[in-house]
Amino acid sequence: MHYLSAHEIRDLLRKREVTAEEVTRKTLERINEVDSKVNAYLEVFEDAIEAAKEIDKKIAQGEDVKDLAGIPMAIKDNICMKGRKTTCASKILENFVSPYDATVVERLKDNGAVIVGRLNMDEFAMGSSTENSAFKKTRNPYDLERVPGGSSGGSAAAVAAGEAYYTLGSDTGGSIRQPASLCGVVGFKPTYGRVSRYGLVAFASSLDQIGPFTRDVEDAALVLNAICGKDNKDSTSVDVKVEDFTTYLNKSLKGVKVGLPKEYFGEGIDNGVKKELEKAIALLKDLDAEIKEINLPMSQYALAVYYILSSSEASSNLARFDGIRYGVRAKDFEDVVVLYVKSRSQGFGREVKRRIMLGTYALSSGYYDAYYKKALKVKTLIINEFKKAFEDVNLIISPTSPSVAFKFGEKADDPLKMYLSDICTVPVNIAGLPAVSIPAGLSDNLPVGLQIIGNYFKEGEIISLAHGIEKALSLNLRPNL
């Protein structure tokens, strides 16, 4: 039962073959059974049973409940839930209790979701392996000696290990798609502005976007249906009609033009990854899609742009953690400046400090033009290049991650090496486009992810192609736990 999809659970609930309470108990048991190995959860909500019982009552009374009603799910620990801790896997927020619900949480609750816990992540979403969590090491369910990817490593591992039917994560440079790829699940980053960021602890506000991890593409459509849409509490959320994304499932792909950017299949991409992708792409021809080689030479600059912009924004966003209004306050301070310095230096971990320093430097007097402004100009060129590409093709396919899951410690000491994990995903955030990672196969028994990038607000088209490939591959990956 742990490996059923959310839509299968929905159908069982509607046919009254199971109750939400049973499903939730089973999920809590599963967490109890495997999370000592996987370590996806920072906290499990045993009282989730109560929310499940409410849904059962509604179903018993013959009420029409929504698609996600009664289905256990969990949330990355940088998204606020009223009355629950939100730590961002940082010591500085160790005791922070959120006084309000994020808009996505409010929407999920309105849909009857049963939230069973908070999930581990890289501290403040900075990292690609979840090794930067101040609290625990999440392990890849396919190989416990390897990382689950990051920063939403807990969200990906929980779905892969059958510890939740779906989860939410956040993606600033690949933090949904890369761990989804490494854990063999579906991870969807919507267009910037599709999903409200209200209640998501900000890392880089111009790039951050919330999205789902699911077992299949149909579930991704269901979760997007629930969380997308304009929100008055986030002025960057966009008022674009939210279609029913499930109407994009089972569509013919005849005549759909798919671009393969040469630069994303070149140097730095492991052969095992390339091989699995080539197999999946070969299937596209049987589905009558048109395949076209394209060029995105500006993408090679996206990672440099990303590290300047995201660190600059982080240095500004994380200035709020000063030990005054919330968070841990250091002891022994003579004055308020020492209080700030000590609270921040003791509360933040190494990578977070490194990014704050880099961002502060890039924004400091004398360097602003050379770094920050230069990055914003190259961002224009990256955007223009994608826009031009989408004049010729509907969708773009690339690897999600240049390699399969790597071992703990393998990249932890070299920030640049770690940053390269995001080389295929970062350009998408710079341009604000939607993209998904779906499983493409296994290389050395480890999952390989395929990324599909769409034009602005074309999540539906992405779903059609992703669903087509998923059906053609019919992988049904499961770890041996």
Added chain:
Amino acid sequence: MAVDKSQVDYVAKLARLEFSEEEKEKFVGDFNKILQFVEKLNEIDTENVEISISSYPMFNALREDEVKPSLSLDEVLLNAPDKENGYFRVPKVVD
């Protein structure tokens, strides 16, 4: 451009962070590696390129200034490390 320890000290002061001597040494190394990497951008001529703030055209989102419910005082102070009489308590700032 390359940074040295004195610049690390200066940036740390701006960022309200402090580091041990050993950490500073490591920082200088990491920093220069990352800066060297981002200087790749200098390969591109951006002389006549406009900056982009958002990725697609966005406009000011204006709204009516209406009174609406907000968090209660208790909720606002819920996470305060130190508080007194409905205020955040901080060390003396003005002499």
